[in-house]
Amino acid sequence: MAFIDARMQLPETTPSALQVVRVAPSLRQRWNAEAQLSKACYPQDVVLCFGNLPPLRECSGKVFVYLQNRYLSAHRSLKGLPLKAQVRIHLERLWLRRYLRDATVIVQTETMANEVRQNLRRSCEVLPFAPNGMRARDDRSPSFDFIYVASGEPHKNHRKLIEAWGMLAQKGIRPSLCLTLDESNDALLLDWIRARQAGEGLRIHNQKSDAAHMPALYAQSRALIFPSLFESFGLPLIEARASGLPILASELDYVRDVIEPDASFDPSSALSISRAVMRYLGRFEVPQCPPVATEFWQKLRGIA
Structure with a gap:
């Protein structure tokens, strides 16, 4: 029963x-x-x-x-x-x-x-479990560089993710991102995202996310990005791994409970998220080398 x-x-x-x-x-x-x-x-x-x-x-x-x-x-x-x-x-x-x-x-x-x-x-x-029927992704024609499978609750951290996408756009890097927000329940969040998308030229798409459509969405994506602040399990991590997707995820315990991410980041920092995406895309920033004391003084005098 x-x-x-x-x-x-x-x-x-x-x-x-x-x-x-x-x-x-x-x-x-x-x-x-x-x-x-x-x-x-x-x-x-x-x-x-x-x-x-x-x-x-x-x-x-x-x-x-x-x-x-x-x-x-x-x-x-x-x-x-x-x-x-x-x-x-x-x-x-x-x-x-x-x-x-x-x-x-x-x-x-x-x-x-x-x-x-x-x-x-x-x-x-x-006692964890994962649903049956997940399949490896189809590499023939991916439509999205990244997918984030999540509803719009605050702990899912969409705003920090979109801020990271804005930072990437400032550097001329515009990867496509597929979201799975609900047009009704997440309307306010979607309005904010679309305003930033229009103002900054971000390549963001929102797709229907019921169970029947999820295998196709994973198959159309190159990688999963998962900046959630906490999860009891994080089922999309399991689904993405079973679908053969690389995973960029928060450096938090719940992630490593279930998978070993291909890259990780501090989910509270848009800069950390953007840098992880850049590394994954093969775009590396050279860390700034601080000057020695004499060079610092010379530069300071040049500014004055």
């Missing part, structure tokens, strides 16, 4: 024998669904809660909570998120801590496990 969000599309490979219960996205409907689960559950059953939150009602089966949201596992800043999202996350943080009970927490990386141990004071199991 599977209780599924009513908005979620099931793949064609879903077993026909699986009993699917559609649940509307509301607390009342969830409460009713959990009542149904509680009645149907036996002590030998396994209950996998795949959406970060444990059941509100107690059930007799063995409960596993798959925790993938790092906004819930630690009290990190919600600045920049819409007010509705901030309220929801605050409530979900309370929900997670109050109703976790004796459930087993499952995470996908050791970094996430350490965060659970430190902040939730719980042991957990590290």
Whole structure:
């Protein structure tokens, strides 16, 4: 039996024998669904809660909570998120801590496990997985130099990435960049990006990012760039590696939990990101050699 969000599309490979219960996205409907689960559950059953939150009602089966949201596992800043999202996350943080009970927490990386141990004071199991069906990229006609697969939340760090693209443009370097932002949910961010794109001549494209289109987008890209500030897993890193793409990514623990990047950078620095892109493109800057004291004085006098 599977209780599924009513908005979620099931793949064609879903077993026909699986009993699917559609649940509307509301607390009342969830409460009713959990009542149904509680009645149907036996002590030998396994209950996998795949959406970060444990059941509100107690059930007799063995409960596993798959925790993938790092906004819930630690009290990190919600600045920049819409007010509705901030309220929801605050409530979900309370929900997670109050109703976790004796459930087993499952995470996908050791970094996430350490965060659970430190902040939730719980042991957990590290059980990562990647989707089936990923394929190697097609080198015949790549359309984009780089792709960044991410939604528009502040921690995804799009603004710093676009600032880096602006720095590259100032040097006459204009690689193409494919983004996967939602035209509705990320409208304000897209407006800002398009204003900079028009003003600085940046080659930025935004593409539809549903699961059916992702293999083709990876196949049309030369490399993945991933400047996110934190992830519970970073699935695009796995997908890009399976697709054969080189990866430029943040020099952060969550990245090296799952892949060894081809190049890394400080995600808080647009300059660091731009320099990593330049190195990848084979464009190297010669570090400035500081003058000795006598030369410094001569240059200073020349300026005066």
